[in-house]
Amino acid sequence: MLIQIPDILTRDEVAHCRRVLEASPWVDGRVTAGQQAALTKNNLQIPVDSKEAAELGDIVLRALGRNPLFNSAVMPLRVLPPMFNRYDVGMKFGAHVDGSIRAISGTGMRMRADVSTTIFLTEPEEYDGGELVIEDTYGAHEVKLPAGHAVVYPASSLHSVKEITRGSRWGSFFWSQSMIKDQERRSMLYDLDRAIMGTRARLPDDDPAVLSLANVYHNLLRHWAEL
Amino acid sequence: MLIQIPDILTRDEVAHCRRVLEASPWVDGRVTAGQQAALTKNNLQIPVDSKEAAELGDIVLRALGRNPLFNSAVMPLRVLPPMFNRYDVGMKFGAHVDGSIRAISGTGMRMRADVSTTIFLTEPEEYDGGELVIEDTYGAHEVKLPAGHAVVYPASSLHSVKEITRGSRWGSFFWSQSMIKDQERRSMLYDLDRAIMGTRARLPDDDPAVLSLANVYHNLLRHWAEL
Amino acid sequence: MLIQIPDILTRDEVAHCRRVLEASPWVDGRVTAGQQAALTKNNLQIPVDSKEAAELGDIVLRALGRNPLFNSAVMPLRVLPPMFNRYDVGMKFGAHVDGSIRAISGTGMRMRADVSTTIFLTEPEEYDGGELVIEDTYGAHEVKLPAGHAVVYPASSLHSVKEITRGSRWGSFFWSQSMIKDQERRSMLYDLDRAIMGTRARLPDDDPAVLSLANVYHNLLRHWAEL
Amino acid sequence: MLIQIPDILTRDEVAHCRRVLEASPWVDGRVTAGQQAALTKNNLQIPVDSKEAAELGDIVLRALGRNPLFNSAVMPLRVLPPMFNRYDVGMKFGAHVDGSIRAISGTGMRMRADVSTTIFLTEPEEYDGGELVIEDTYGAHEVKLPAGHAVVYPASSLHSVKEITRGSRWGSFFWSQSMIKDQERRSMLYDLDRAIMGTRARLPDDDPAVLSLANVYHNLLRHWAEL
């Protein structure tokens, strides 16, 4: 399930992020990659324990908290502190699936990476290449979104970032552990949530059918949620 | 989940069943009981391989096939040939749960008993006692229905038939293996089915919300069904 | 599974709770209700972050900790801080299922509401109406218990509190996340626990059959527990 | 998981199917659609109990039996007898998910529709429109394959056939119940199967690592398979 979330960051937030990133130190992205991902990863990122990463990470987390679409699609239990990276000309990230277990830095805790999110911080016009490619056996989706937009996709999907041939692609990236581990279940809950919203657009909130649908949603979420 | 199904048999079918049963041989009900149920079972039934059992069983099975409420609540994959029993004065069936695996007589096959169904063939006025009691830890439901009505309850529930103190209580009894083994899931599908029917009573069949709800129902049924 | 727990609070604890509540501020119960529950909820409660709620909540949590029946039936992993509410004449809470995911106030954490518990703080003679009604499709259980007694029921059940027509009904209410999410499994473990206690009442603790049953209990709990 | 299977039918088989279909009666496709699918389905098909359907169905089933890619991707337990349909100018099939439980005609049995398969019987050049569109929330895959090729996709996906604007699109269509109900698991087994084939292309069959991988594959299949 790929979901595009428009305007998860405001224009002002994007602008602020870019200003801070311009003044940040950048290091080789392989420092946070697992052994095998390091074979194919070629980009830059700001240190995960820098004050810039902390400040911008808070902006992103606040943005997630206020976004109903992100919450309905991901149902996040834990979110790894957002990372910030850039791909300059010649950089790319080969096809890989994301590692399943991640340490949450500075806490001694770990989380499961169920869902990957990329927030674009540069406009599509600012660079060539750099498409996020989500592959399945038959074909591939290519994703390149306006600055401030996000794409959410399974951490288990085979995905890559194409080589940059002009300009630079900046973004924020993070993993979420979902309360609903299984993709198909998460997708059914998302579909049910949206179908109920569609019903509520036509029927009053206290219609018995609407109340019954909400009860089913809550009981299904309770049946599947792992906290 | 206890569900009452009114008029699963028509008046004519009830009358016909009673005429056939009046002319039937009756044997001790312990012949079809497991070792432990036999300790508390005290009733009469017609032989499971008699031609009367076969004829009346077909009537019951046809009645199930045409009843949407039974099918929505039970989602039967297999139904054991219906049995026919009677409790005369002094007879009863002590508290028990139903055996989990049953041989389907004459086939070499077995099925899992998920759901129990009792169809009443005598009117409540014709006998005293004989309530079907479905217990849970806090209390108990007592069920005594008009002839032709049925009650559906989990085979795993602790249940009993109270002693008859006047008249005679006749009934048909059978087990179903459901496509949805788990009670909570079966109950959620039933609730969703009815909530969708409630929605369709107010919105047209091709409303996008109605179509989406039907898609969710089908995908949830597919996710859980074991055939 | 509905379970009644007598005397979970002592007479002294009930009396103390009532004295504190008499001196407490009461606010509209809708402040802690979700959007849809608010449509049908009409009662009063003391603020969840008041010092009275904290003090009385501790009394309730200590009472839970010392009650083997509560622990066997609920197997709590997390308990939301207890709330205290009252229904005066004309107040009620319409049929609803409880929301599935609750924030634990002041912690940034969330929990799953699996089991609901109501502790009665006023005697049945002190008010008319106010029954807690737990519905299933066939019928309904009505629960009205002496002060200090509790009732435990699935948060997924459809339940309501009937309108008060005389006096006032005071109670404590809270949700638990169980180590055993699934109701049927929780119920089987509870039944096995009690059957083993029954066996130990007749056979010595070091009887091989008793030891084997305890091993099965522990391995089954381990097989299902989510912590 | 969408998988394209080239040349599942030989050129001769395609030619034979087309000759038989040319001489067949065609009926409205709504006769085999559920109540809601009938709202959006507009095509023609040959009667499921015709001798032509039986003969051509056997050809398709034999073709499946000899195709390792189909068997690795679908792991079919049951296959509903293949159907044969055509879309002429102006015909289409609106977005829908496939019904989850299907009767197997003439057997009294039912099966679960897990995987949908379309085999194309006309060449892409013979018609305009008629793309099979498999939608997900972000975007859509459009599939239009040479005659004799097949596409396999989840029955739970939202899919449609676009309106024909020139020529006619002929195809065979059928559902499979997989031994592996869950899509993610089926996909992991498929990936493991292919990774093992890749390893065996480089290492001898009796290499200990190859043998160990085959053991894991068999134990994982055993762990998940429902027969």
Next chain:
Amino acid sequence: MLIQIPDILTRDEVAHCRRVLEASPWVDGRVTAGQQAALTKNNLQIPVDSKEAAELGDIVLRALGRNPLFNSAVMPLRVLPPMFNRYDVGMKFGAHVDGSIRAISGTGMRMRADVSTTIFLTEPEEYDGGELVIEDTYGAHEVKLPAGHAVVYPASSLHSVKEITRGSRWGSFFWSQSMIKDQERRSMLYDLDRAIMGTRARLPDDDPAVLSLANVYHNLLRHWAEL
């Protein structure tokens, strides 16, 4: 879970089997092995579709039907027709796990191989070597039983037959699909069954604790059984 079942065949049955086998044709055992098992399998067996295999298979199947220990340990849903094999001097079967899905010859059906059973038809004194070795990571069990005895072990375990250095080892071998796919669950049900038998040896059959334990057993079996 390895379980030894003494005297599953009587002395007379063993003697009869041996007489029939002496007059049977023997073929290379690789004919029924999968591609990888064939690399390490070196024994003889009688053709699976011979009249001898059919006659002796029926003897074995009848013996299984009357054996409560086999049924409690395996809970068989389907049993593949028994095979009969021999290992002469120099023959052996290298370490392997058994294939997970087997065709049931002559039926068009398949089954899942959950549990493997070997019945010994020659006495330990009649041959040297030929131990059945069931390995786990730490060590290994070696099994060599009197004629007529059986050993039951998971088809997923890594196992082998050691090379014969004197005499000949004859046996019957077959796979079962269990109603309880998961080994740990099957093992808990087996332990509970035996603990209940132990309790019933000390307490009367209608003791409430005994009845409650039997109810738990039936509900647990129902919860897990796949038929």
Next chain:
Amino acid sequence: MLIQIPDILTRDEVAHCRRVLEASPWVDGRVTAGQQAALTKNNLQIPVDSKEAAELGDIVLRALGRNPLFNSAVMPLRVLPPMFNRYDVGMKFGAHVDGSIRAISGTGMRMRADVSTTIFLTEPEEYDGGELVIEDTYGAHEVKLPAGHAVVYPASSLHSVKEITRGSRWGSFFWSQSMIKDQERRSMLYDLDRAIMGTRARLPDDDPAVLSLANVYHNLLRHWAEL
């Protein structure tokens, strides 16, 4: 799954542990046993809240952290602080399974005991008896390892420590909650991990088959991990 881990502690660490333990107070081991384990437990241990237990526990935890075999076999999410015990002449621990839920002392938290680990701190020559016996229905594994070596076994297995007849057996013991609750799954992941290591010993790290196998491992771990 029993797994032996050689040299989990270095010689120096073992020597240091022994020196500290020699100067420690020892108390009756029953203080940390559940009600039923206390019936059969007879050994000595150092107090779980002593400074010696804390210091030595840290040494053990650091040793676990650096041991890939322990991490691949156990996949620990939580580890209860290690305990240190001794069996002198005449002491033993009768057959038992370990309790399933344990309080983590000093934290108010609990964990599930999935995997038991014993690290030997005395050499086999220093005592007679004292074998750790892991039983299954067919037979038993006896384990007695050099100082510094560990054995890992399921907490659900029936196990015991044989009576000491000469000398003294010192050890460290602790429970782990695994990210993978189910034994069979943990075992398959372990087998896959080792098969991939075997493959990587023969093929380069960036071989497509190696990369695909690593992807399957990560997706399978993600599918099963509970954090």
